[in-house]
Amino acid sequence: MPSQGLGLAPRLRYLAGRARRIDVGSVLERAKEASAQHDKWTPAVVVDMLWSAGFRQVGFQDYIDYDFAILSSAERATFMTHPVSNELSQKYDHPDHRHVFQDKVEFDRVFSEHLHREWMVVEDGNAVAVHEFAQRHGTIVTKEPVGQAGTGVHRYHAAEIDDWDAFHRGLLQRGELLIEEVIVQHPDLAAVCPGTVNTTRVTAFFDGEMTHILAMAQKFGRGAVSDQMTFGGFYTMLDESGHAVGAGYDSHGHVHETHPDSGFRIADFQLPMIDEVRAFVDRVARVVPQVQYVGWDIVVTPTGPVLVEGNWGAGVYENKPSVTGIRTGHKPRYREAIGF
CATH class of the missing domain: 3.30.470.20 (ATP-grasp fold, B domain)
Incomplete structure (x- = not known):
């Protein structure tokens, strides 16, 4: 696929946003962490982190997670980072379909045949259906429709619930509107x-x-x-x-x-x-x-x-050199497939 580039304007907007939101204390704490782990001078790490963020699209947490303090410029260039991933999401994930x-409710509706488990939506007046669903499966998972990093996900055991009307009201009040069968x-x-x-x-x-x-x-x-x-x-x-x-x-x-x-x-x-x-x-x-x-x-x-x-917003999962001994990341594979 030919290179299509990610564009200068999104990058400048991202940098401007980061500059407005920068938490100096957080940067210093991360720099001290890298300094202690890799025996580096803290002020040098701070400068390197800021330079990497401003000119190489490396998030502060990326710098720590992927051990950039011990990597060469060539090695760093092989790692996927969150700022680059965010640009890819904005460019290739159409806003009308995000x-x-x-x-999560809409997701289950659209991808229902690929879930391979039973699910239902909590609504006014369906306490009996919720009771029957939970009793049938024994343990259930509830989800708030909008959440990330596992927030809004809960697990309940039917045997521990005595008042199903109250349980149903609680789900509605807390916004736990999606119920799913537990995956085996x-x-x-x-x-x-x-x-x-x-x-x-x-x-x-x-x-x-x-x-x-x-x-x-x-x-x-x-x-x-x-x-x-x-x-x-x-x-x-x-x-x-x-x-x-x-x-x-x-x-x-x-x-x-x-x-x-x-x-x-x-x-x-x-x-x-x-x-x-x-x-x-x-x-x-x-x-x-x-x-x-x-x-x-x-x-x-x-x-x-x-x-x-x-x-x-796919986020990034990458290799950690100090743990695996592998000093390269996945960015070349991204480039080959996407062409940026």
Whole structure:
């Protein structure tokens, strides 16, 4: 695909916005963190972080997460960053169709055949239906239609609910309007963390003909309803065959050679059914082709992949050199597929 560029105007708007919102204290804290971890002089790190943000589109957290303090300019250039990802989202995800991905109820309606689980919407007057749904499945997950990073997701056990009218009113009042059946994950995922449904983030680009898988990350939870970092979760990058490239890590400086609860060695993880995963991502990418750049969250079950959600603002999952020993990222793959 020929280079189409991302445009100067969006970049300037982004830089202006960052300049207005810059939190000097936060930058200093991050710089001290990098300085302590990599034995670098803090003032030099601060200058490097600001220069990287202003001239190389590197977010402050990107700088920390991907160990830029120890990388050469050539190595840094191979890493995907959040500012660049944001530009891709703005350019390739049509605004008229983003609402499908922003509203979880609308998303379930549009992608219903790819969910492979039962779901319903909480409305006035359907307390009996909610009761029947929960009793049928035993445990349910509720979601607020708009949320991110796992916020607004809750888990309830039918056996613990006594007053179903009150429960129904509470769901309405709190805005927990979407109810879903709990996903049963593949035993290979449950072996790492059985208490959380562990999702695979597949970042992909649909060019109108082909779906290009740009990066894959395996997220692991800690027994909570979500595997997001806000719930104590972490991730590891996967190679093209679906195998972990190293230990797990998060954006809070935690590294997990093994899962803290199960003891499973993260570097040994192999995503099951990787061929089915690739084919599945290709199918879901074609449902709303106007939204081309998406971070798909899927779960592999005993019978195949199922869809959790799609993120039109795909975000970035990347390699961490100090953990994996790999000093390059995924940006060349993005460039080859998208042509920027």
